[in-house]
Amino acid sequence: MKQLVQALLVFASFTALALAGTTGKVAGIVKDQKTGEPIIGANVVLQGTTLGASTDVEGRYVILRIPPGTYTLVVNMIGYTSVRITDVRVNIDLTTKVDVELSETVLELGQVIEVVSQRPLVRRDMTSVEARVEADAITNMPVQEVGELLNLQAGVTVGRDGAIHIRGGRSSEIAYWVDGKPITDAFDGSLSIPVENNAIQELQVVSGTFNAEYGNAMSGIVNIVTKDGGAHYxxxxxxxxxxxxxxxxxxxxxxxxxxxxxxxxxxxxxxxxxxxxxxxxxxxxxxxxxxxxxxxxxxxxxxxxxxxxxxxxxxxxxxxxxxxxxxxxxxxxxxxxxxxxxxxxxxxxxxxxxxxxxxxxxxxxxxxxxxxxxxxxxxxxxxxxxxxxxxxxxxxxxxxxxxxxxxxxxxxxxxxxxxxxxxxxxxxxxxxxxxxxxxxxxxxxxxxxxxxxxxxxxxxxxxxxxxxxxxxxxxxxxxxxxxxxxxxxxxxxxxxxxxxxxxxxxxxxxxxxxxxxxxxxxxxxxxxxxxxxxxxxxDILDDPEDPNIYLPFKQKNKFDVNGDGIVDQSDNQADASAVARRLAYWYRKxxxxxxxxxxxxxxxxxxxxxxxxxxxxxxxxxxxxxxxxxxxxxxxxxxxxxxxxxxxxxxxxxxxxxxxxxxxxxxxxxxxxxxxxxxxxxxxxxxxxxxxxxxxxxxxxxxxxxxxxxxxxxxxxxxxxxxxxxxxxxxxxxxxxxxxxxxxxxxxxxxxxxxxxxxxxxxxxxxxxxxxxxxxxxxxxxxxxxxxxxxxxxxxxxxxxxxxxxxxxxxxxxxxxxxxxxxxxxxxxxxxxxxxxxxxxxxxxxxxxxxxxxxxxxxxxxxxxxxxxxxxxxxxxxxxxxxxxxxxxxxxxxxxxxxxxxxxxxxxxxxx
Known part of the structure; x- marks a missing residue:
């Protein structure tokens, strides 16, 4: 145990720590529409949340820890017309890139330019194959259980017993995560507690090579983020x-x-x-x-x-x-x-x-x-x-x-x-x-x-x-x-x-x-x-040739239980005293x-x-x-x-x-x-x-x-x-x-x-x-x-x-x-x-x-x-x-x- 603690401390001393698989981020550059120059100090916020950022000297901004979902992004800067971008979709573990161009104020006070964001068909930061299903799609699909959603994804097959396999691996090789934590049943590798479809905000299936934050899996990751409450009922x-x-x-x-x-x-x-x-x-x-x-x-x-x-x-x-x-x-x-x-x-x-x-x-x-x-x-x-x-x-x-x-x-x-x-x-x-x-x-x-x-x-x-x-x-x-x-x-x-x-x-x-x-x-x-x-x-056996501690095969492991001076069939070798004597040497860790x-x-x-x-x-x-x-x-x-x-x-x-x-x-x-x-x-x-x-x-x-x-x-x-x-x-x-x-x-x-x-x-x-x-x-x-x-x-x-x-x-x-x-x-x-x-x-x-x-x-x-x-x-x-x-x-x-x-x-x- 001492060696383990030392190894963890050495490993951690070179690093700084992270949340796995529950949030995404929005990043981009804010520029002047006329000159193309970066705008410094613009305020970028997700409407209805406390999440936001300001642009740096290069006009860049990054908003972290955003739960998956659809948002409205608002960009403000003194002297420029505000821009509101709707339908900005955020996915777990991915960056949603939103670049914004602001024009100098020519509109009436209080007016805002509305822009509708479109979901990107190509994710520039996706380095391995994955599939995502979001709440608005799940609602109307003819599926009842999470397994039916998984069956629809590329690389997933279903065995004769209904078990799910990803890229040809055994069904026990999948790790299940819910709201940022592993929830796999270690006994058989199944999902410990099923999550209902209509309580899912986003389902992510990583069938390709997955990042280092996910462990104890060889075939794939099923990552579920459940729904959350909001400001309105x-x-x-x-x-x-x-x-x-x-x-x-x-x-x-x-x-x-x-x-x-x-x-x-x-x-x-x-x-x-x-x-x-x-x-x-x-x-x-x-x-x-x-x-x-x-x-x-x-x-x-x-x-x-x-x-x-x-x-x-x-x-x-x-x-x-x-x-x-x-x-x-x-x-x-x-x-x-x-x-x-x-x-x-x-x-x-x-x-x-x-x-x-x-x-x-x-x-x-x-x-x-x-x-x-x-x-x-x-x-x-x-x-x-x-x-x-x-x-x-x-x-x-x-x-x-x-x-x-x-x-x-x-x-x-x-x-x-x-x-x-x-x-x-x-x-x-x-x-x-x-x-x-x-x-x-x-x-x-x-x-x-x-x-x-x-x-x-x-x-x-x-x-x-x-x-x-x-x-x-x-x-x-x-x-x-x-x-x-x-x-x-x-x-x-x-x-x-x-x-x-x-x-x-x-x-x-x-x-x-x-x-x-x-x-x-x-x-x-x-x-x-x-x-x-x-x-x-x-424990494991010290002598695999004589495995049963209650019924030993070798004569050296049999004892005179009844005290008659003879070790024979009349001695109950399953007696607690005999078992206790063998227990001292029968196993090793x-x-x-x-x-x-x-x-x-x-x-x-x-x-x-x-x-x-x-x-x-x-x-x-x-x-x-x-x-x-x-x-x-x-x-x-x-x-x-x-x-x-x-x-x-x-x-x-x-x-x-x-x-x-x-x-x-x-x-x-x-x-x-x-x-x-x-x-x-x-x-x-x-x-x-x-x-x-x-x-x-x-x-x-x-x-x-x-x-x-x-x-x-x-x-x-x-x-x-x-x-x-x-x-x-x-x-x-x-x-x-x-x-x-x-x-x-x-x-x-x-x-x-x-x-x-x-x-x-x-x-x-x-x-x-x-x-x-x-x-x-x-x-x-x-x-x-x-x-x-x-x-x-x-x-x-x-x-x-x-x-x-x-x-x-x-x-x-x-x-x-x-x-x-x-x-x-x-x-x-x-x-x-x-x-x-x-x-x-x-x-x-x-x-x-x-x-x-x-x-x-x-x-x-x-x-x-x-x-x-x-x-x-x-x-x-x-x-x-x-x-x-x-x-x-x-x-x-x-x-x-x-x-x-x-x-x-x-x-x-x-x-x-």
Whole structure:
């Protein structure tokens, strides 16, 4: 720890500190319109804010720490006519350049020249590929969740499980930031607390090389800035309801029973000044959403195996409540305090095909989380400010059928002796899972505009985690002799058993970065350096050949527990005294890890309408905590099999080197485009290691190691047209090749278990989508219009298999090369139309949204022997058996192999 502190102090002594990813800036030159000479001392302010600047001896000005949004810029100078520039858009991490020419006063006193600013189609200071979606566009798009916004961006693909991948990386390689702080769940790399679409002011997706202020990510950054309160009261209420409407009742049972209450949504916001004074403003948002889903089961059986009532029940339902609040207090013109919170609670169920005729027997899932943040911003001078950010975010996930594991309604499914290819005829899912991730974040940042062309950012961050996990299966209770009690009684094994995992861990992260931005007239350079440090604060085995502290294999590690002078099977080696003796030498501490990562981005304007950009960087990511701490205690038994993969707290950071080069070009007055080529090289990807042998013949296990390699390359093309002549569009196309040794860290384990050789070649990854096309088109004006979204993706890979049946009825399944075939491509078209009215001074908007307008049947999964979602060759060889609870055709008609059918929504919004 002493060495860490020294390293941080040395690193920080060369730098000055910065806020990451919540504000932008406006800069430019004020000149005399007649002579072209710079005007010194002109006042430049953002109307309705306390933000502004004065021009220097070269006529230059810079306004820092501007939240994203649309502003009016006012320029005043004695002896000159004032100029008001409207629709000035500010984006996070970018400079909006506004040059102004003032004319000598010839107008009447008080008159102001009005100028409407147009959003630039080419951003001169954008050194890597990124996409931005702002609040005014999100409002009318036919999307409901943040993930749907992300799916529309170039370089983003969606896997079979719905997980998001950026530029071919694993879904856990994305870092999520909200209001200037990381909010990624360290357990699995997901977004810890979802942010609702209508609470977003700006969404930024950095799919290219990102600056040094962003860390612990290898694929990309999702940066969200939420809405804030203003000087005037504003609010809205939005409601909609609808259902899935499709004629394919063969695939989707029960889909023809249409009800407007199947899906419904209620949300609203209120913002403005607190009545105590304009120095204190607030923003509140809340949403309730409920859906029955589109996948139904039939209660043909009860959980006890008796005949059910035949009622159709939803099996992929969901209901959630979310909220957001902000309070901002302007203590003075130089000091601001902001307190914010985000929270959500969601209960849902994922479709389980096995329980289709026993839908009451499957588990439900429950997640909740919250974030609480306090931010102090202090302006030291017009060109320097610092920010102190302290936050806590918490996510809890639980999965069970009944919360009490000893609930008498649990019924053991083994007693029902189900046939293969048969739905459950009773019984319950016995799995119990609970985890909780709590993270405390402290950030101290400072930004300084050292010169008009030179901005320095530096940041220091600490993250303290608490991870708790408890996982087990309910098992049959046994008597003193070890015999199962009949009838079934639920029981839970203690944590010395391989059937029960429980742990609490307290890992820590620290980081420091420096980011320098040079903005010359014809060259912009982003140069950064980042230092990361991670301490897993956990133990690893001293002797991997003897892993289980509760059941040692080597004789030297066994003790005379019962005191009879003999070490034999009568000694309970799981006794607390024996475990305590072994604990003194059984483990050793995992080592802390550190890494320095350089970043470089360059933008070179070749004309006033074209910019070439190039970027290069080294990026590291701490493996997700699930791979560090999985299955604690290394509870390997004497069974002569390969017994699974265990966590490894001594894993090194995963590394990638990323390059990209591209061109931004303005094609016309309204259309701009960007074409970029990229290459990624990934090393030390986490995978299951080779089997570790034990003294017991045939007994082995595996741990996660840093070994796998992956390679991604491709081209992204995006084109956008700003609103003019009643329409706008945004089109993106991605061509990419994503290859690696293994898609999942567990794949190598399954190969070893099945007797296959280790993978020695690059194969397409599960989410390797060669061609991805997205188009968003908006038509109309502010009070009426429509948004259309079209998405196309070429087929994802799957692993083919050949099934051969002999006359004797024996099956032989031979696996071919993994991911060597492609699923069918997919296409979806969504539409939303709206019309606004003025009703008693309020804005009323009614809308109709149709998702998957064409009711396209997109395959998200297929059978390996046919490559089709509805046919398997196995069905040709099986015979109908009356002991099964279904026909063969019913078993292979799996509706979860398809994406959701057409959905229709009706709704309205009232705002002021």
């Amino acid at each position: 504003a609010g809205n209420v939005r409601m909609y309801s609808g259902d899935y409407v499709s004629g394919d009742s063969h695939t989707f049972a029960g889909i023809d029973n249409v009800s407007l209450l199947t899906n419904y949504n209620i949300e609203g916001s209120l913002s403005g000044p607190v009545p105590l004074g304009n120095d204190l403003v607030f923003y509140l948002f809340g949403r309730y959403f409920k859906t029955d889903g589109w996948l139904y089961g039939n209660r043909k059986f009860n959980t006890d195996g008796l005949e059910g009532d035949g009622v159709a029940l939803p099996m992929n339902w969901s209901k959630k409540f979310s909220f957001q609040g902000k309070l901002r207090y302007e203590l003075s013109s130089a000091l601001r305090l902001s307190i914010s919170t985000i929270g959500n609670k969601r209960d849902y169920q994922d479709y389980n095909h096995f329980f289709r005729l026993n839908p009451d027997g499957d588990v439900t899932k429950h997640e909740k989380g919250y974030d609480l943040t306090a931010v102090v911003t202090h302006v030291l001078s017009p060109k320097t400010f610092y920010t102190l950010n302290v936050s806590k975010f918490n996510k809890e996930f639980r999965e069970y059928l009944y919360e009490d594991p000893f609930d008498s309604r649990y019924y053991h499914p083994d007693s029902l002796n189900e046939q293969s290819y048969s739905f459950s005829g009773g019984g319950t899912n016995l799995h119990h899972f609970r985890r909780q991730t709590t993270t405390y974040v402290g950030k101290f940042d400072l930004t300084s505009q050292v010169t008009p062309l030179h901005q320095v950012k530096v940041g220091l961050e600490a993250k303290l985690h608490r991870l708790y996990l408890d996982e087990f299966n309910v098992v049959p209770a046994v008597d003193a002799a070890g015999r199962q009690i009949i009838p079934f009684q639920p029981d839970v094994r203690d944590i010395t058993s391989p059937l029960h995992d429980q742990y609490t861990r307290y890992p820590r992260e620290f980081s420091v970065y420096v980011q320098d931005k040079f903005e010359y007239e014809n060259l912009i350079i982003n140069l950064g350096l980042r230092f990361d440090y991670f301490d897993p604060r956990a 995992a080592r802390p890890k550190s890494q320095i990562s350089p970043r470089l981005g360059v933008a070179y304007p070749i004309t006033d309408r074209g910019v070439i950009h190039f970027s290069y960087g080294h990026f590291i990511q701490i493996p997700t905590f699930i791979h560090l701490y999985q299955r604690p205690g290394y509870k390997v038994t004497t069974a002569s099999i390969l017994q699974g993969v265990f966590g490894n707290p001594d894993l090194k950071p995963q590394k990638t080197v990323m390059y990209e080069i591209g061109l931004q070009q303005q094609i016309s007055e309204d259309i701009g485009m960007d074409i970029t080529g990229f290459y990624r090289d990934i090393r030390d990807w986490v995978t299951a290691g080779p089997p570790i042998a034990t003294p017991v013949a045939g007994t082995a296990y595996s741990i996660y190691i840093n070994k796998d390699y992956a390679n991604m390359r491709g081209v992204t093309l995006s084109m956008n047209k700003r609103l003019n002549n009643y329409y706008s569009f945004n089109i993106s196309y991605t061509y990419q090749v994503a290859e690696g040794v293994n898609s999942s860290p567990d794949e190598e384990f399954f190969a070893a278990r099945d007797g296959a050789d280790p993978t020695k070649q690059l194969i397409p990854l599960d989410w390797d989508q060669t061609h991805t096309f997205n188009a968003t088109v908006g038509v109309g004006q502010s009070d009426y219009g429509a948004y259309m979204i079209a998405r196309y993706g070429s087929g994802l890979p799957y692993s083919p298999s050949i099934t051969i049946q002999s006359r004797q009825g024996q099956n032989l399944t031979t696996g071919l090369l993994r991911n060597s075939r492609r699923r069918p491509s997919n296409f979806t078209f969504d539409l939303r139309g709206f019309k606004g009215f003025d009703v008693f001074g309020l804005n009323l908007s009614v809308f109709l949204a149709v998702l998957n307008v064409l009711d396209t049947r997109n395959a998200v999964d297929v059978y390996g022997d046919t490559g089709l979602p509805d046919k398997s060759l196995v069905a040709l060889y099986l015979h109908e058996d009356p002991s099964r609870n279904n026909t063969i055709a019913e078993w292979f008609n799996n509706p979860s192999f398809y994406s959701e059918p057409r959905e229709v929504q009706f709704g309205f919004e009232i705002s002021f």
